[in-house]
Amino acid sequence: MLTFALTFGFTAMGLAMLLNIVRLVKGPDTVDRVTALDTLYINTIAVLMLVGIRIGSDIFFEAALLIAMMGFVGTVALAKHIRRGSIIE
Amino acid sequence: MIGELVVSLFILVGATFALIGSIGLVRLPDFYTRLHGPTKATTLGVGALLLASVIYFSALREGLSLHEALITLFLFMTAPVSAHLLVRAGLHHRVESRSRAPAEDHGHPDPEAPI
Amino acid sequence: MSGRAEASTKSGFKLFPHPVLTVVLVIVWLLLVNSIHPRMIVLGLGFGIAIPLFTRRFWPDHPRICRVGVLVRFVPVFIWDVVIANLQVAWLIVNFRRELRPTWVVVPLDITDPYAITTLANVISLTPGTVSSELGPGRRTLLVHSMDVDDPQALVDRIKRRYEAPLKEIFEC
Incomplete structure (x- = not known):
């Protein structure tokens, strides 16, 4: 059951990415490209979690958390850059 | 056994939602509608996958393990903020919108608005 | 801003300038290290006390929550709406034959508290087919993009009744 769910999960996430x-x-x-990048990093977190369940270890937790934080900062910086042409004023 | 079933269910639901969000990103007609897929469907889908991970490590392995919930919480707090900033960037760029009642009718984008 | 910050530093040294922030930091720390060992609780308390003290100047005013009861009733409504909204958006995305009717609507705001407006904007972005887009001049309107609308006025009324009214009760006394 779990094996099937994981296979489905990996397939779906691969397709999504x-x-x-x-x-x-x-x-x-x-802005479309930035949105795509934003979705891409969120999907990466999902894949990391699936890998964690697959190998039965939560070693990827820190990686997922860092991707979540860096991804958010990156999206905000890009959005600000598009709007203002500069990031830090 | 029942734990495994619940984890599998959450994985199926989560992956389906994340996939639907990404389909929306490709198929919807203009930038502003495209943004709806990632902000909602993908966030909830990934949230469900993280919940699956929490249940898996808490129920099927030894010991309570809640730290994936932290990522879920973080994603739910950041998704609306990044969507908001992206829409504002799009409005500023005057990205084409196929919506009724275009934003310009309402005095947006507001040139004086701070970031 | 600097005036207010100075006023709060002059009003005396407080060990817990933001008690709620302290509690949240301890909980986040315990989740982060994934253990409730007593030494982790002590370390978390250390961070929970030190971080609000060191970042005091970044938080000139407190968000005031007056009606905790309303907040407790609002959270389940919000979570329910998030799930329903996601099912709706998912259905709109996979239903290839349906023509979408995206619309911009302007929600006039009754709330003035910045924390309340921030919460409202985030709630709108996470619920039924809507993304909050821009705060109008003078913080009196909120531009909202919606994915599929029949009646824009009904949407505005729904947002005002379902989300803004409880937030007004929660944040503004």
């Missing part, structure tokens, strides 16, 4: 990359490449606008 591929779709994000499609949007990342296609654009058409910079």
Whole structure:
């Protein structure tokens, strides 16, 4: 049961990340690309959690937390950069 | 056994929602509607996956393990903030919108608005 | 801002300038290290006391929560709405044949407290097919983008009744 769920999970997340990359490449606008990157890092966290369940270890927790924090700061910085042309004023 | 079933259910639901969010990101017509997929579906989907991880390590392994809940909490706090900032960046860039009642009718974007 | 910060430093040294922040920091620390060993509780308390003291100047005013009862009743409504909203958005995304009707609406704000407005904007972004987009001039309106609307006025009324009214009770006495 769990094996099936994990296989489904990995497949779905892989597909989701591929779709994000499609949007990342296609654009058409910079904000679209930033949105795609934002979704991509959230999906990465999901994949890390699935890997953690698969190998039965929570060693990836810190990595996931760091990705969540850095990803958020990155999105905010990019959004501010698009709006203002500078990040720190 | 029942724990395994619950974990599997959460993984199925979470992965499905995350996938739907990403489908929305590709298929929806303009930037502002596209943003809805990632902010809602993906956040809830990943939240469900993290919950699956919490239940798995707490019920099927030894000992209570709640620290994945911290990531869920963090994602739920940051998702609306980044969506808000991205919409504002889009409005500032005058990204094309296919919505009724375009934002310009309401005096937005407000040129004086602070970040 | 500096005036207020100075006023709060002049009013005397307090060991717990933000008691709620202290509790939250201890809980977050315990979650982070994933243990409730007594020495971790002591270390967490140390951080919980030190961090509010060192960052005191960044928090010039306290968010005031007057009606805890309303807050306790609001949270389950909010969580329920988040789940329902996600099902709706998911359905709109996978239903390929349906034509979407995205709309911009302007919600006039009755609340003035910055914490209340921030909470409202975040709540709107997480619930039914809406993303809060921009605060209007003078913080009196909120521009909201919605994914699929029949009647914009009904949406505005719903946001005001369901989310703004309880937040007004919670944050403004």
